[in-house]
Amino acid sequence: AVSGAITDAKGDRKKRPTQQDDIDVFVHLVEKRDDGIIVSGIKVSQSGAIGSHETLVLPGGSLKEGEEQFALAFAVHNGDPGLTYICQYNAYSAEREMCDDESDLGNPVYGQRETSTMVFDKVFIPWERVFLCGETKYCGKIVTRFAKAHRMNCGGACKVGFADLIIGGAVLAAEYTGVEKIPHIQDKIIEMVRLNETSHACAIAAAMKGREEPKGSGVYLPDDLFGNAAKLNTAHGFWEIMKNAGDIGGGLVVTMPRLKDLEDPEVGPALKKAFSATGPADKRLKVAKFLQHWTAGLHGPGTWHGAGAPQSQRFMFTVLTDFESKKKMAKKLMGMKE
Ligand SMILES: Cc1cc2nc3c(=O)[nH]c(=O)nc-3n(C[C@H](O)[C@H](O)[C@H](O)COP(=O)(O)OP(=O)(O)OC[C@H]3O[C@@H](n4cnc5c(N)ncnc54)[C@H](O)[C@@H]3O)c2cc1C
Incomplete structure (x- = not known):
C-alpha cells in the first residue's frame, strides 16, 4: 500500500x-549528497500513512523560483530512520479505547479513517527514490495531477459509499418509527439520493472523460473539471445528507443510552418500553448508534477538507472553465457582433 502526502503543516497561511x-512546517531539503538527499519537515492529516508500506511525498502546492528547497517529490519506506508517525486522537479513538462492548461503536467492523502527522527529521532518501529535487516549475503540475485523481475518487466517489450507508440507516430509522410514508420524510430521503447520485455521476464522468497524460505515456488521468465538481458537490452535499439523516433519526441519534442497558434487569424494561416503536428497541438503538457515527462525528469536516x-x-x-466560449455563444444568440 502507498499513501500520498501533500499537505504540509504550513504555519502562517x-x-x-x-x-x-x-x-x-514544510518538507524541505536539508542536504544533497552523492547517494541521495536528506529531508526534514512535517506533513499533516496523512490518511493511512501509518499502515502503508510506502508514502509518496509531493510538494504541497505550486512553488516559485527561490523556493527550490521545497520542490521535492520522493518515496519513503514506512519506518525509515528519522520518520515519526503521530496518530490522530479524537472522540472515536476515545470511544474505541473505553468501550468494553462492540455495540457501543457506530462502525464496529471498520472503525475510522486513521490519519497521522508525519515528522521527517533528517530522513535519508536515495536518489533512485527521488522524483523532483529543486524543479519548482513542475510542482504545480504534479500536485494538479495528484489532485484530479484524488478529487474524483476520495473527494467524490468514496463519499458516495459513505452516503449510501447514511441513506440506508435513515430509511431504517424511518421504518422503525413508522414515518417512512410521510411526505416530508420521503422528500428528505429523495433529496439525499439526489445529492449523492450527483456526486456519483460526476465521479463517473471524470473517469469516463479521462485522458492520456502526457500523450503516449499510457497513463490516463480523470477529467479535471468533473473531478473537481465531484469533490465540491460532495463537500456541500454531505452536510445536507447528514442534516436530513439527523432529522429523520430524531434526537435519539445523540441522546440514546447504551445498547446493552436494554438487558439490564433494573433499567432494561423501562428502556424497552421507551424505545420500542414500529421497530423493536434494540434495532432502533442500533440504527441510532450507526447514524450517530455518521452524522454526529468527524465526517463533516473530514469530507469538507479531505482532497x-x-x-x-x-x-x-475559474482556471478550467472556458468562460470566453460561453460568452461567445451567449453573444451569438443575442445577435451581438462584438
Ligand atoms: C479526513 C482527512 C484526510 C486527509 N487525508 C490526507 C492525505 O491522505 N494526504 C494529504 O496530503 N492530506 C490529507 N488531508 C489534508 C487535506 O488535504 C487538508 O485538510 C486540506 O487541504 C485543508 O488544509 P488544512 O487542513 O491545512 O486547512 P487550512 O489550510 O488551515 O484551511 C482552513 C481554511 O483556510 C483557508 N486557507 C488556508 N490557506 C489559505 C490561503 N493561503 N489563502 C486563502 N485561504 C486559505 C482554506 O481554504 C480553509 O477555508 C486530509 C484531511 C482530512 C480532513
Whole structure:
C-alpha cells in the first residue's frame, strides 16, 4: 500500500514557505549528497500513512523560483530512520479505547479513517527514490495531477459509499418509527439520493472523460473539471445528507443510552418500553448508534477538507472553465457582433 502526502503543516497561511519562522512546517531539503538527499519537515492529516508500506511525498502546492528547497517529490519506506508517525486522537479513538462492548461503536467492523502527522527529521532518501529535487516549475503540475485523481475518487466517489450507508440507516430509522410514508420524510430521503447520485455521476464522468497524460505515456488521468465538481458537490452535499439523516433519526441519534442497558434487569424494561416503536428497541438503538457515527462525528469536516478545502476546487473552476466560449455563444444568440 502507498499513501500520498501533500499537505504540509504550513504555519502562517499568509506566508510563503521561505518566510515561515520555522521552515519545518514544510518538507524541505536539508542536504544533497552523492547517494541521495536528506529531508526534514512535517506533513499533516496523512490518511493511512501509518499502515502503508510506502508514502509518496509531493510538494504541497505550486512553488516559485527561490523556493527550490521545497520542490521535492520522493518515496519513503514506512519506518525509515528519522520518520515519526503521530496518530490522530479524537472522540472515536476515545470511544474505541473505553468501550468494553462492540455495540457501543457506530462502525464496529471498520472503525475510522486513521490519519497521522508525519515528522521527517533528517530522513535519508536515495536518489533512485527521488522524483523532483529543486524543479519548482513542475510542482504545480504534479500536485494538479495528484489532485484530479484524488478529487474524483476520495473527494467524490468514496463519499458516495459513505452516503449510501447514511441513506440506508435513515430509511431504517424511518421504518422503525413508522414515518417512512410521510411526505416530508420521503422528500428528505429523495433529496439525499439526489445529492449523492450527483456526486456519483460526476465521479463517473471524470473517469469516463479521462485522458492520456502526457500523450503516449499510457497513463490516463480523470477529467479535471468533473473531478473537481465531484469533490465540491460532495463537500456541500454531505452536510445536507447528514442534516436530513439527523432529522429523520430524531434526537435519539445523540441522546440514546447504551445498547446493552436494554438487558439490564433494573433499567432494561423501562428502556424497552421507551424505545420500542414500529421497530423493536434494540434495532432502533442500533440504527441510532450507526447514524450517530455518521452524522454526529468527524465526517463533516473530514469530507469538507479531505482532497483539499473547497476553496481550491472553486479556484480550479475559474482556471478550467472556458468562460470566453460561453460568452461567445451567449453573444451569438443575442445577435451581438462584438
Ligand atoms: C479526513 C482527512 C484526510 C486527509 N487525508 C490526507 C492525505 O491522505 N494526504 C494529504 O496530503 N492530506 C490529507 N488531508 C489534508 C487535506 O488535504 C487538508 O485538510 C486540506 O487541504 C485543508 O488544509 P488544512 O487542513 O491545512 O486547512 P487550512 O489550510 O488551515 O484551511 C482552513 C481554511 O483556510 C483557508 N486557507 C488556508 N490557506 C489559505 C490561503 N493561503 N489563502 C486563502 N485561504 C486559505 C482554506 O481554504 C480553509 O477555508 C486530509 C484531511 C482530512 C480532513
